[in-house]
Amino acid sequence: MPYKYKREALTPDEVTRLVNAYQSPLEKIIVWTLLDTGLRVSELSGLTREHIDFQRGEIVIAAGQVAPGEKLGGRAVPMTARVRGLLEPYFAINERFDYSTRQMERIVRKVGVAAGIRDPVSPQVLRRTFARDAFERGMFLPTLQKLLGHDSLSTTANFVGPPADEPPG
Numbered sequence: 686m687p688y689k690y691k692r693e694a695l696t697p698d699e700v701t702r703l704v705n706a707y708q709s710p711l712e713k714i715i716v717w718t719l720l721d722t723g724l725r726v727s728e729l730s731g732l733t734r735e736h737i738d739f740q741r742g743e744i745v746i747a748a749g750q751v752a753p754g755e756k757l758g759g760r761a762v763p764m765t766a767r768v769r770g771l772l773e774p775y776f777a778i779n780e781r782f783d784y785s786t787r788q789m790e791r792i793v794r795k796v797g798v799a800a801g802i803r804d805p806v807s808p809q810v811l812r813r814t815f816a817r818d819a820f821e822r823g824m825f826l827p828t829l830q831k832l833l834g835h836d837s838l839s840t841t842a843n844f845v846g847p848p849a850d851e852p853p854g
Contacts, residue, residue, distance in 0.1 A: 694814040699802050706800035714771045715789050716796055719808050721765040723815035723833055726789050726808035732782040737764075739773060746834065760834050813844055820845040 695703065700720070707713045718729055728746050736745050741761075748759035764772070775782070784792075790807060797806025812833070819829055830841040 693810075694817040695802070695806070695810060699800070699806075700814060702800040702802060703796060703806065707796050708799070711784075712792055712796050714775060715784075715792055716811070717771055718768050719793070719811040720815055721768045722762050723812050723819070724762060725812065725834070726786045729782060729808075730784060730786045730789060734776045734780055737772060737776060739769065742769060760831060762832060816841070816844040817846070 704716060704720070707716055715729070718724065719726070722744060724744065724746070732744070736747070737743075738745060738761075742764045743761040744764055746760050746762060786808075793806055793808050793811065800806075816829060816833060819832070820826070824832075826838060826841055826845075829845070830838050833841060833844070835841045835844075
């Protein structure tokens with residue numbers, strides 16, 4: 686199978702530059718929520734007040750389907766105090782996070798450019814960054830698999846690092 690390029694997770698320096706580059710509250714909510722939770726951009730796009738359990742500090746992702754052939758199991762994703770502090774006031778006045786995946790992809794890319802990050806930054810890169818950081822902090826792969834909503838453990842393992850038989854990116 687031919688090698689397929691994938692953008693690796695951000696370095697710690699790139700993360701610092703990214704989180705210092707947002708210019709609006711919306712950019713801050715999107716960047717930090719994706720970085721701190723590992724949500725898919727489609728999950729953030731469809732987020733409603735009912736998905737958030739502020740008492741338990743969780744975002745509840747309902748079972749469904751992301752793309753043809755890709756199942757999405759229901760799961761609870763813990764919120765950091767930072768994400769809770771961003772989402773609580775937002776959802777106090779809004780019923781849903783009413784931004785399309787395309788809008789959020791553009792916003793993340795724009796913040797990445799403003800941060801001076803050379804390679805393109807996407808919501809998927811922020812998800813990879815979350816996964817790599819969680820794994821490096823000692824989270825077990827099966828736990829991370831459940832948190833990310835992956836069906837296969839090999840998908841999760843690929844998120845935290847390329848398989849040994851793939852050439853470096």
